[in-house]
Amino acid sequence: MPPKSPLEGELIRLRSHEPEDEPYFHRWIHDPEVTEHLNARYPYSHAQEREFASLTSTYQNATFSVVTLAEGQLIGNVSLRNAVPEDRSCDLGIMIGDKEYWGRGYGTDTMRTACRFGFEMMNLHRIELEVFAGNDRAQHVYEKVGFKVEARRRQAHFKFGRYVDVLVMGLLEGELR
Ligand SMILES: CC(C)(COP(=O)(O)OP(=O)(O)OC[C@H]1O[C@@H](n2cnc3c(N)ncnc32)[C@H](O)[C@@H]1OP(=O)(O)O)[C@@H](O)C(=O)NCCC(=O)NCCS
Numbered sequence: 069m070p071p072k073s074p075l076e077g078e079l080i081r082l083r084s085h086e087p088e089d090e091p092y093f094h095r096w097i098h099d100p101e102v103t104e105h106l107n108a109r110y111p112y113s114h115a116q117e118r119e120f121a122s123l124t125s126t127y128q129n130a131t132f133s134v135v136t137l138a139e140g141q142l143i144g145n146v147s148l149r150n151a152v153p154e155d156r157s158c159d160l161g162i163m164i165g166d167k168e169y170w171g172r173g174y175g176t177d178t179m180r181t182a183c184r185f186g187f188e189m190m191n192l193h194r195i196e197l198e199v200f201a202g203n204d205r206a207q208h209v210y211e212k213v214g215f216k217v218e219a220r221r222r223q224a225h226f227k228f229g230r231y232v233d234v235l236v237m238g239l240l241e242g243e244l245r
Pocket residue numbers: 101102103105106162163164165169170171172173174175176177198199200203204205206208209212
């Protein structure tokens with residue numbers, strides 16, 4: 069049997085960004101429900117989103133559009149960013165922007181697929197992310213796939229007129245569940 073694609077999970081497939089993804093990215097980044105717990109504050113222009121939609125993946129910034137395996141429907145994006153070869157470490161950012169797909173396992177599958185890609189295809193040793201305290205759904209998903217809370221940056225983020233703590237979470241090679 070041929071090997072399973074490293075870009076495929078159980079529910080989703082990671083593919084490159086495409087120019088036609090731009091309207092989706094632009095809509096999601098201006099949806100206050102989607103960005104409630106994201107470091108997105110100022111409006112994004114279509115030009116900025118076109119630039120994001122035109123990014124191709126490199127070791128330093130492996131960035132993917134997330135589509136459903138069943139219909140090829142675009143539902144989000146995920147990036148393994150700022151990889152440092154000496155440390156074999158990078159940051160991860162995820163957004164399932166299509167709210168119709170929340171709570172149906174797509175975020176978990178995207179996390180597993182992206183992290184597996186990081187370990188098995190990029191030879192990473194460590195993947196790190198930040199999550200705002202109170203983003204309980206995201207934290208639950210990260211813990212479910214094996215991330216551990218490593219630090220709490222107290223009152224590190226200010227939005228909606230109040231400070232929130234920022235949790236630093238990490239996943240090491242061999243810990244992905
Ligand atoms: C966070 C996000 C990636 C999760 O994706 P998702 O597809 O909704 O997640 P899943 O359906 O795979 O899993 C959700 C899990 O959280 C649980 N959950 C839902 N709401 C919760 C809450 N308020 N508190 C704790 N757990 C919660 C669900 O029960 C489920 O866990 P289970 O499978 O053990 O039952 C997605 O909602 C998203 O992108 N949100 C907007 C952007 C964002 O916050 N990105 C993360 C920034 S750090």
